[in-house]
Amino acid sequence: MFASLAGVLFDGFAFGMLLFLLSVGLSVTLGMMNFVNLAHCSFAMIGGYATVSLANRYGWPFLATLPAAFVAAGGVAIALERTLFRRLYRASDLDQCLLTIGMVFISIAAYAFFYGTVVQSTPMPSYLKGSVQLFGMSFAAYRLFLIAMGLVVAATLVFALETTRFGAQVRAAVDNQRMARGLGIDVDRAFMITFALGGGLAGLGGALAIEIVGLDHAFALNYLVYVLIVVAVGGLGSIGGSFAAAVVLGVSDMAGKYYFPWLGAFVIYLVMVALLMWRPVGLFGKR
Amino acid sequence: MEKGRAEVSYFRAQARWRPLELAFWAATLLPFVVTPSYLSLASQIAITALFALSLDLLLGYAGIVSLGHAAYFGFGAYSAGLLSKHYLGEPLTGLVVGAAAAGILGYVTSHVIVRFRHLALIMLTLGLGLLLAEAANSASALTGGADGLQGVKMSPLLGFKFDLYGRTAYAYSLAVLFCVFLVARRIIHSPFGLALRGIRENATRMPAIGAPVLAHLRKVYTIAAAMAGAAGALLTQTTSTVSLEVLSFGRSADVLVILILGGAGRLYGGIVGAIIYMVARDQFSGLNPQYWYFWIGLLLVAVVMFLPNGILGGLSALRKKPQ
Amino acid sequence: MLSARNLNKRFGSLVVAQDLSLELPPGVRYALIGPNGAGKTTLINLLTGMLAPDSGRIFLGGDEITGLKPEARVRQGLARTFQINTVFPQLTPLESVAIAVLERERHAHNWWRGLPAFAPAIDEAQAILERLRLAGVADRPTRELAYGQQRLLEIALALATRPRVLLLDEPAAGVPKDESAELFSVIAGLARELTILFIEHDMNVVFRFASRIIVMVGGRILLEGTPEEVRSDDRVREVYLGRAHARAA
Numbered sequence: 001m002f003a004s005l006a007g008v009l010f011d012g013f014a015f016g017m018l019l020f021l022l023s024v025g026l027s028v029t030l031g032m033m034n035f036v037n038l039a040h041c042s043f044a045m046i047g048g049y050a051t052v053s054l055a056n057r058y059g060w061p062f063l064a065t066l067p068a069a070f071v072a073a074g075g076v077a078i079a080l081e082r083t084l085f086r087r088l089y090r091a092s093d094l095d096q097c098l099l100t101i102g103m104v105f106i107s108i109a110a111y112a113f114f115y116g117t118v119v120q121s122t123p124m125p126s127y128l129k130g131s132v133q134l135f136g137m138s139f140a141a142y143r144l145f146l147i148a149m150g151l152v153v154a155a156t157l158v159f160a161l162e163t164t165r166f167g168a169q170v171r172a173a174v175d176n177q178r179m180a181r182g183l184g185i186d187v188d189r190a191f192m193i194t195f196a197l198g199g200g201l202a203g204l205g206g207a208l209a210i211e212i213v214g215l216d217h218a219f220a221l222n223y224l225v226y227v228l229i230v231v232a233v234g235g236l237g238s239i240g241g242s243f244a245a246a247v248v249l250g251v252s253d254m255a256g257k258y259y260f261p262w263l264g265a266f267v268i269y270l271v272m273v274a275l276l277m278w279r280p281v282g283l284f285g286k287r
Numbered sequence: 288m289e290k291g292r293a294e295v296s297y298f299r300a301q302a303r304w305r306p307l308e309l310a311f312w313a314a315t316l317l318p319f320v321v322t323p324s325y326l327s328l329a330s331q332i333a334i335t336a337l338f339a340l341s342l343d344l345l346l347g348y349a350g351i352v353s354l355g356h357a358a359y360f361g362f363g364a365y366s367a368g369l370l371s372k373h374y375l376g377e378p379l380t381g382l383v384v385g386a387a388a389a390g391i392l393g394y395v396t397s398h399v400i401v402r403f404r405h406l407a408l409i410m411l412t413l414g415l416g417l418l419l420a421e422a423a424n425s426a427s428a429l430t431g432g433a434d435g436l437q438g439v440k441m442s443p444l445l446g447f448k449f450d451l452y453g454r455t456a457y458a459y460s461l462a463v464l465f466c467v468f469l470v471a472r473r474i475i476h477s478p479f480g481l482a483l484r485g486i487r488e489n490a491t492r493m494p495a496i497g498a499p500v501l502a503h504l505r506k507v508y509t510i511a512a513a514m515a516g517a518a519g520a521l522l523t524q525t526t527s528t529v530s531l532e533v534l535s536f537g538r539s540a541d542v543l544v545i546l547i548l549g550g551a552g553r554l555y556g557g558i559v560g561a562i563i564y565m566v567a568r569d570q571f572s573g574l575n576p577q578y579w580y581f582w583i584g585l586l587l588v589a590v591v592m593f594l595p596n597g598i599l600g601g602l603s604a605l606r607k608k609p610q
Numbered sequence: 611m612l613s614a615r616n617l618n619k620r621f622g623s624l625v626v627a628q629d630l631s632l633e634l635p636p637g638v639r640y641a642l643i644g645p646n647g648a649g650k651t652t653l654i655n656l657l658t659g660m661l662a663p664d665s666g667r668i669f670l671g672g673d674e675i676t677g678l679k680p681e682a683r684v685r686q687g688l689a690r691t692f693q694i695n696t697v698f699p700q701l702t703p704l705e706s707v708a709i710a711v712l713e714r715e716r717h718a719h720n721w722w723r724g725l726p727a728f729a730p731a732i733d734e735a736q737a738i739l740e741r742l743r744l745a746g747v748a749d750r751p752t753r754e755l756a757y758g759q760q761r762l763l764e765i766a767l768a769l770a771t772r773p774r775v776l777l778l779d780e781p782a783a784g785v786p787k788d789e790s791a792e793l794f795s796v797i798a799g800l801a802r803e804l805t806i807l808f809i810e811h812d813m814n815v816v817f818r819f820a821s822r823i824i825v826m827v828g829g830r831i832l833l834e835g836t837p838e839e840v841r842s843d844d845r846v847r848e849v850y851l852g853r854a855h856a857r858a859a
Contacts, residue, residue, distance in 0.1 A: 036406055087592070093405050094352045095591050098547055101540060102587025109581030117577070217577065221536070225417060232410050266425055269418040276411050277399050294704060294736040297749055298725040478712040478728060479721035485709045488698035495658070495692070496710035497684035497771050498718060506719070 006137060008258050009251060014143035016250025017150025018212060021205030022223060023230040024157065024242045025198015031174040031237025032191050035085060036093050039100040040202055040227055041220040042107040047073040047203025048120070048215040049111060055122040062125055066207055073203020074196040081195045086188070104220045111217040119214040128211075142211050149208060153201065154243050161239060170194055174237035226253075229272045302476035311555070315461055319454070327453035327525075332565045333460035334521045339545045339557025340464075340471055341514035346543075347552035348480065349507045350487030351401070354409055354539055355416025356515060358396075361534030363389040363516025365423065368436045368529040376442040382463065382520045389516020394509040401504035404490070413536070420534035435530035439523060449525065456525035463521055464558075467514055472554055474510070483507055487552075544583055547590055550597025559599055611636045611805045612688065612775045617656050617666035626652045627663065628829045634775065639798075640807040641820035645849060648826040650809045651693060654777045658690045659683050671774060685714065687774035691764040693783050693809075699753035703744050703763050706752060707735040710770035735770060742766045742796060758789045762796065769800070776800075778808035782815070794819050817841070825849070 026040040047069030054060040054068055080103075088096050128145055131138040161167035172180040173187045181187050209215065209223075229249055234241030249268070256267045318329040338360055345351045363385035370384050396415060403411055423430045430436055447455045474480045482503055486493055493500045523529050532538065541564070549560025571579060594601050612634040619627040626649050634640060642650050655661040657668060659680040667676045675683050698706045711731045712718045725732070739748050742762045747755055752763065761781060768776055781797065782790035790812070797806065798819055807824075810816050816823065816837075823840045825832040827849055833840060840846055 030406065034405070036409060084588070084592070091591075093409065094346070095595070097352065097354070097409060098543070098587050099591040101543075102584040102591070105580040105584030105587070107584075109577050109584065112575075112577040113581075225413070228410050228413070232407070236406075263425060266418070266421040269414055269421055273411065273414040273418055276403075276407060276414065294748065295726050295729045295732050297704065298732065302724050302726065473724065474721045476724045477721045478709075478717045478723075478725060478731075479719055481705060481725065482709055482713065482718040484701060485698055485706070488700055489696055492692075492696045492698065492767075493709075494660075494680035495684060495690055496767050497681050497713040498709065499679075499681050503718070506721075510721075 004258070008254050010139060011143065012251030012254035013247060014140075014146045014250070015212065015254055016247035017147050018205055018209055019226055019230050019250050020150050020243050020246035021153060021208065022202050023227040023234075023246060024153075024239060025195070025201045026227055027231045027234055027242045028170065028174065028237055028239070029191065029195050029198050030231060032170065032177065032187070032194060033089055034093075035089060036096040037085070037100050038097060038224060039103040039107070039220065040198075041206075041223045042104055043073040043077055043199040043202040044206030044209065044223065045107055045111060045215070045217075045219050046076050046206065047200075048206035048210055048219065049115060050203070051207035051210060052115070052120045052122050052215065062122065062128070065122075066204060069203045069207035070200040071203075073206070074200030077199025078192065078196045081192050085195075104224070107220050108217050115217065117217055119216045120210065121214065122210050124211060146208055146212070149204075153204075154239065157239050166190070166193070225269075225272075229268065232272065233275050298476070302472075308555075312465065315465075318457065323452060323454075326457045328565065328569055330453055330457040330460040330521075330525050332561050333457065333464045334518050334525070335542070335545065335565055336558040336561035337460075337464045337467055337521065338515055338518040338542050339549070339561050340468060340554075341511045341518065342542050342546050343551060343554070343557045344471060344474065344483075344507055344511045344514070346546060347556065348475065348487060349483045349504060350490070351504065351508065352409055353412040354536075354543070355412035355414070355419075356511075356542055357534055357536070357538035358416045358419045359389040359393055359512040359515035360519040360522075360538065360542075361419065361423065362392050363519030364523045364529050364533040365430060365436065365519075366516070367520035368439045368523040369429070371441060371524070372436065372438050376440045378441055378444045378459065378524050381441075381524055382517055385520025385523070386513045386517040389519065390509055390513030393512020393516075394505070397505040397508035397512075401501050401508060413539075416534070416536060416539050420531065420536070423534055424531055430529070430531070433531060435528050437528065439527045439529065441524050441527060449527075453525070460521050460525060463517060467517060468554070468558075471514070474507075475554060479503070479506070544587060546597075548586065548597055550599035550601075553597070553599045556597055556599050560597070563598070611671055612657065612807075613669045614657060615667045615669075617653075617663045617668070619652065619656060619661060619663050625829050627656060630656075630666070630829075630831055632824060632831065632834065634805050634807060636774075636805055637803050638805055639819060639821045640805075641816040641823045642807055642809045642826065643811070643813075643816055643823060644826035644832075647828075649829040650826055651779055652829075653826065654690055654779050654807075654809070657777060658688060681713075684771050684773075687772070688777070689768035689771045689773035689775070690777040691768050691779055691781060693779040695757070695760045695764065697752050697760055697763050697767070700751055702749045703739055703752060703755070703766065704732070704735055704748040706763065707738055707766050707770045708732055710767050711735050711738075714771050738766050738769050742769075758785050758793065761785055761793060765797065773804065775805040775807070778806065780809050780811070782810065782812070787812075790815065 022041065022044055026037060029035060029037065050069045050072040051065040054065040055062055084099065088099060124142065128142045131140050132144060161171060169185045169190045172183065172185055173190055177187055206215070206219070226249065230242055230245045233249070234245035252271065253268055256263060260267065318326055342353065342356050345353055366388035367381040367385035370381050400408065400411060424432055441449055444455055444459055449455045482498055485498065486500055486503060490500055519533055522533065545560035545564045546557045548564060549558065550556035568579065590597065614630060614632050617627050617630040630653060642653070644650055652661065656663050659678060667674060669675065670683070670686050670688055673686065675686055708731060709718065711734050712728060715731055717728055717731060736745065736748060739745050742765060744759060744762055744766060747759060752760065755763065765781060778797070782793050785793060794815055800806065820837060822835065823837055824834045825840060825846055832845055832849070833843055
């Protein structure tokens with residue numbers, strides 16, 4: 001029983017790291033511009049398919065594809081931000097919603113066209129296969145790697161946001177966009193960079209997700225709900241909040257699947273609705 | 288006094304039936320003679336139009352964005368289906384039960400939903416929709432789960448059997464659509480409808496002129512839920528089955544697309560959108576659903592960027608321009 | 611008519627209203643003045659229920675309204691306007707004012723009868739628009755109206771609730787000076803028994819149209835008195851002149 005509990009906690013924590021990578025960008029960009037981007041997980045798909053293509057077709061080693069996934073998703077994020085999203089900052093949330101749902105549909109169809117509808121996988125290097133013995137228990141090596149990635153990214157983000165000039169600009173813009181503009185901060189530029197970073201991190205998450213949950217054309221829609229829950233629970237613009245929410249969600253999702261498999265995703269949705277009703281700005285949100 | 292009368296006539300002119308409207312409703316009878324082999328498609332269109340009309344009341348008139356409106360459609364569909372499976376197959380009773388069940392669900396959930404706006408509202412409606420879909424999936428003993436609800440048997444409607452060609456089905460769906468449309472039209476041109484438009488325009492200003500915003504929104508939400516439930520019940524009754532799809536996110540997204548395409552905040556927006564959407568989907572039925580959604584996605588992007596008031600809005604802008 | 615006792619409100623450590631008490635008798639025209647950030651709009655928000663006070667009580671015509679929602683206070687006869695235009699851009703002035711009249715007459719819940727059946731309410735809406743010189747634009751979308759006309763529509767909306775007390779938050783904000791005098795003459799021409807409190811920065815307008823003046827500074831009421839009393843009060847001079855000196859320096 002104890003071993004299985006520890007196993008659930010470990011797997012859940014690893015899954016939580018994945019959710020954190022997928023959602024942290026959305027949380028910050030939503031906080032900055034109030035732009036409702038339901039296509040955030042499409043960026044994750046870009047990263048995922050970049051990794052699949054590079055690893056399977058061109059034989060790149062898995063680790064080398066990860067930066068490529070980040071760059072590919074971040075690049076597409078910049079391109080879309082400049083051409084489409086930028087024009088809708090002041091539009092109603094309905095218009096933002098519709099535009100980004102449209103993009104989700106397009107991305108799903110595009111991936112189904114190019115890659116088919118089968119679940120994709122990619123070969124893992126030997127040192128990420130198998131398991132590692134620690135404290136008399138065995139842990140899957142890949143999940144340890146995932147946890148390490150999540151922690152490194154979270155620490156880097158918090159450090160960058162707290163200490164760099166750009167981080168201060170982002171924090172000011174999330175806090176009060178009008179005030180930040182008044183102080184001469186180029187909020188649009190800060191947003192573009194943040195948006196690219198967020199898209200890139202989602203792409204990295206998408207690449208890392210292949211081994212855990214698989215990757216198919218419906219990823220953009222299936223994981224949207226998880227990402228939205230993390231953002232809603234964690235609060236807009238809060239990295240710590242996203243981290244905590246992702247861990248809680250990852251662990252409870254794993255526990256639900258392990259202990260109450262017949263309930264499916266019901267528990268997750270119930271938790272989401274209840275939390276939203278209780279605190280619509282999120283557990284750690286300020287607004 | 289004279290001037291006051293003139294102002295009343297402003298509202299009277301707004302509510303007047305226009306010749307084009309009468310022609311439109313007359314044209315809805317054409318499928319019986321012109322395309323008798325497409326009557327089941329025609330009844331699908333009427334049902335979808337009814338569903339879109341109910342969303343129009345919420346979104347177009349009261350300004351409530353919903354990504355989970357299928358919850359009420361599906362709840363009505365399952366209620367009507369379970370009633371006919373276990374108790375009685377009389378269609379009109381089933382219709383009323385489906386609408387009432389969805390209306391009650393709408394009333395209960397409205398207490399939560401109308402308090403939110405923006406992102407929280409979008410996520411809450413999305414969450415409630417998913418919650419209900421997941422519940423129906425889990426409660427497979429009741430709903431049949433992924434296999435759908437089997438054994439829905441419909442008695443004749445006022446003596447007319449539901450025939451293979453869909454004559455009864457279309458006449459029934461069209462009659463219900465028309466009746467509900469009359470109700471919606473009346474709501475739009477009533478004091479309540481005017482207050483709803485005020486809420487859509489500026490919800491924070493309304494309390495300062497004495498309007499109980501939340502009470503108004505709860506009411507319209509309940510009405511719209513009941514209408515969606517009626518549409519769901521119609522679908523159950525005309526197809527004699529209920530599948531999980533009635534509660535899916537896809538259905539919520541479709542109806543939103545249909546309404547936006549036709550033009551939200553216009554009585555005929557949802558109906559025109561439903562006709563175009565359903566006919567196009569029928570024409571491209573050979574197309575893999577995934578690729579169908581590619582075009583829908585492209586259409587959404589195009590409508591948001593270039594046609595913010597939908598097809599009807601675009602048409603009326605064209606008509607005004609020459610002046 | 612309207613009275614407040616010991617209203618307090620703070621946001622965290624920021625005190626925005628401290629022990630505010632006031633008593634507005636029927637039919638008096640009050641001006642509420644004070645430097646920016648003195649808490650004038652906050653006071654109106656507290657009185658109308660847009661903000662809940664931390665402590666204190668509010669009475670309207672002898673009835674306590676402290677716990678009532680904003681719309682319920684409006685129905686009791688307490689109306690307000692806003693500093694920035696918050697009208698209904700796509701509706702016409704006639705439609706906007708009709709909503710307020712219909713709400714007051716408790717018809718706005720009615721969804722089964724067409725608007726033409728409510729002729730008296732619509733006539734009244736039109737009469738209000740005529741009184742505020744807006745009849746000519748009554749059926750144009752509000753967003754097409756001139757700015758000054760939108761300011762007048764703000765007042766028309768408040769009047770349509772048939773208030774006993776009217777709180778005007780900078781009714782002439784953003785209006786050119788000559789139009790602002792015209793706007794205030796419209797306000798001055800409103801029914802004599804109506805109690806009015808208006809926030810205004812232009813001292814000429816204040817001394818011309820107010821019969822009594824309340825001065826607020828830093829979330830407190832500094833002074834309440836006639837224009838003469840306020841004009842000759844040293845503390846008021848200090849607040850305004852002191853500010854002027856500070857600006858000049």
